[in-house]
Amino acid sequence: MGFDQRFTIGLIAWIVALVAVLLACIAAFATPGLGAARIVALAIVAATFAGLWRHITRTNRTVARFLEALKFGDTAFQFDAKGGAGFDELGGALNEVLARFRADQDRIAGELRYLDALVDDMPVAVLTVDAAGHVTLANKAARRLFTSEHGKLPEDFAVYGATFARRLANDSQQEELLILTIAGRPQRMLVRTATLERLGQRTRAISVQPIQGTLDAVEMAAQTDLVRVLTHEILNSLTPVTSLAATAADLLGDPDLSADPRVGDARVAVETLARRAQGLSNFIEAYRAVAQTPQIKRQGFAACPWIDELARIFATKAFEVPLRVAIIPETLALDADPDLLAQVVINLMQNAAQAMQATEQPQLTLRLTGDRHSVAIEIEDNGPGVPEGLRQDVFLPFFTTRATGTGVGLNLARQIVIAHGGTIDVTDAPDGGALFRIVL
Template structure:
């Protein structure tokens, strides 16, 4: 209405001025009409400028992403009211979309940051970003920013990351706390700012593999011992009965009777030995219940070394190298002591034939609040191809070994949430890594 009134008034003023000028009459009135036309033109210009100013302010707010502006233009005509209302609706919609986007981004960020699997962002080039808390806990000790900085986790792991491509999960090796472990990676390819980036999920699955393998071994031993005992029990009983019957006869009456007595006696003894052997493995097939308690590592290792030194026929000293101020272990001290005594016994037997036998027991704190305990000796060592087989049930390299000591040790360490590994080459070394109590 304001615009229409001004346009109409301008037309009237111009028309009057034109008529008066055409007939050369009333010059004063003509000047007044021209003046009125100028005033109306200035009013029109101001009206259009106001509208342009509001439009400019709206576009500037969008350009700066400033959604806090207000465009309530009441009192200046219906056109300005509608214009302001349209601007307000547009900004309200943008505010709502921004809020939804911020909530979605916050949720996605929290979801990724709280994921238990480490996420690495690779690219552009060799650049590396630790994308969540799990990645920073696992790889953030030296704040690596390039893939090459992860060489402490093994060359095989670095090569696995560099060759990561979208597709099926890939299995590889990673060195953590000095122990080689199996790792699986999954890769997603994204494009950001025109550069390709790879999001690699890294999951160390050694604990799951060890648990599954141990469960399979226990099931196998349980089945074997059950079946062997079912077959061996009647053999033992019949052998004992046959021996009693033959012992009641006079061996001097016939030479064959004496030979039979010797054979049946040997059979009865061997059946008894097999029965005791199977009974031993029955204990392995039943996982012990842990009675956890805080363990002072220095005191525990010192006492265990003293117990080993007091064992008959043990003469070689043990060198203790224990890092000071270690946190306490959370474990079953009786079972862990038995594990350590088995390892020290094996080391003593391995070095018995050496001229100057040496055994070292070391303990040190590793990253992620884990304790590394190692038994090292100068014996012949474990061949590299047997470094994993020595922990299997029934497997032994000793002429009279039962093949249960290291199997038992591995079972106890895994139950504590740790790992155990035999070192390759010389000096001979078996080390275990156990979680501590976070203090």
């Protein structure tokens, strides 16, 4: 039997009871000498009327409490599942509705927490601009990327680049490749914009994806392929030349031909050709190392003992150059290939020592700073520095400014750093000289 039928039966029962007690009350007043009975009859009439009123209004009160619970989100409220007249069924039904509503709320809250965590932990930096033009760093990647002092308005982000600040201010939906100054270094970023509706207001979401490392890796792969092809083709052509020149030199060295002075001149020329061809072959073989992609074997290690070992190695090679070491914090740890990274740092320190040969008071600084997100390795000298026009060329294969240089060291260093997913560049040191910075 449903709630409406049981409620109706109860209502009829209360009405019948009220009619009965009213008749009894009328009979008591009509009969002389029943003063006490009249009082009792009136009390019974009042109690019966109160019961009928309570029965009629109980549904309204129950529904009102249910709506109030929904209004304030109080899904933990429980209705009385007792009382008869169908109110036990009504209370149970309302409790079930609230339980389902509470389950939906928990599911939606879980989805929102998941989406918040997804946005917060995604590797691409996300910024939001509300209808009032206020900029918010929406996730961890954005907070790690934009660490310089800035406000909440688009123009406050001009410290990273005027073009980027204009992009935050306008409604452009175009995908752009911008150069932003991050941690004092220009980096190429891919910037995208999407427009969303949030709580009836228009909001723009701007994603900023660093692609400098990807572009560096592509560039290094192209250089590696080019060097591999060139050395292969040159060696293929040079090998028969070297062999034929050596054979011709042996044939011209026959004593029976020594009487003719022209043969002697030819023999000298061919021997010279053979030596130069062999030397060129050896030279190209040496440069084939540039075409070999470094194999990184990552491991975690403490910075202090690793740096101490590098300092001892450097002291044996350039003892005349004082080395200053700084590690901040002292507990700093690295996640890299210690051997390959040591090769890079030692090479940079040796280059700095050679650059300071004409400096009266040479000073070399090896500095490590960082946290669990990134580590910066800086090699700073007080030599003549690197001219701004050559700062990109010095990392190209075979490019060198020294007469005895090979042009391999810095290119190989860049390959190793990029294989680690890092970057390497050179700027002016604060006190003059060159500052090579590796960021992992």
